[in-house]
Amino acid sequence: AQSVAQPEDQVNVAEGNPLTVKCTYSVSGNPYLFWYVQYPNRGLQFLLKYITGDNLVKGSYGFEAEFNKSQTSFHLKKPSALVSDSALYFCAVRDGGNAGNMLTFGGGTRLMVKP
Amino acid sequence: DGGITQSPKYLFRKEGQNVTLSCEQNLNHDAMYWYRQDPGQGLRLIYYSQIVNDFQKGDIAEGYSVSREKKESFPLTVTSAQKNPTAFYLCASSSYMNTEAFFGQGTRLTVV
Numbered sequence: 001a002q003s004v005a006q007p008e009d010q011v012n013v014a015e016g017n018p019l020t021v022k023c024t025y026s027v028s029g030n031p032y033l034f035w036y037v038q039y040p041n042r043g044l045q046f047l048l049k050y051i052t053g054d055n056l057v058k059g060s061y062g063f064e065a066e067f068n069k070s071q072t073s074f075h076l077k078k079p080s081a082l083v084s085d086s087a088l089y090f091c092a093v094r095d096g097g098n099a100g101n102m103l104t105f106g107g108g109t110r111l112m113v114k115p
Numbered sequence: 116d117g118g119i120t121q122s123p124k125y126l127f128r129k130e131g132q133n134v135t136l137s138c139e140q141n142l143n144h145d146a147m148y149w150y151r152q153d154p155g156q157g158l159r160l161i162y163y164s165q166i167v168n169d170f171q172k173g174d175i176a177e178g179y180s181v182s183r184e185k186k187e188s189f190p191l192t193v194t195s196a197q198k199n200p201t202a203f204y205l206c207a208s209s210s211y212m213n214t215e216a217f218f219g220q221g222t223r224l225t226v227v
Contacts, residue, residue, distance in 0.1 A: 032214050043205055044220035051214060090157065094214060103216055107157035
């Protein structure tokens with residue numbers, strides 16, 4: 001079975017400061033890792049993914065994430081937060097060796113960026 | 116414009132009624148999914164389909180039914196057997212070759 005943990009229900013950061021949203025995962029095969037963002041009453045928007053290659057992945061809106069195999073983590077980061085980044089963020093994992101194509105999501109982390 | 120369209124955006128159901136949520140995609144994706152999201156919680160998988168005329172139960176399939184008669188369409192029926200159907204429902208699709216899933220804008224179902 002595969003699983004994702006987002007240990008923080010909410011992260012508060014001041015505008016202009018760096019932000020980190022944490023994610024750890026468990027999967028039996030090769031991890032395919034994803035970050036999504038959700039604004040109120042909207043669907044999820046894809047931000048970035050790690051499949052293979054460079055451990056630092058760059059995505060939309062200035063976000064990046066670092067894959068750490070030894071710590072089974074895939075933390076989302078941004079050097080300088082904007083108020084408009086305030087939203088709900090989801091980490092997800094898929095087993096790359098499984099043709100079932102299933103995504104498992106974490107419980108979500110609410111990011112609050114204050115002016 | 117390619118994408119996933121869910122309708123309606125808001126839906127109200129009376130006790131004991133069945134309702135059907137629509138999900139259509141024009142991305143030529145093989146796989147389609149239905150998720151349920153409750154306030155302050157993550158996404159839970161209801162049903163998924165990898166090919167036409169085939170689908171599998173997810174983690175919370177009880178009280179729901181689906182069909183996949185066409186590649187583009189994956190409607191979800193919330194039956195009267197679902198005791199607590201008020202939630203936000205999200206449809207998604209993915210290609211086997213592309214690994215990320217793309218989501219519709221969701222349907223908010225409320226029991227009145």
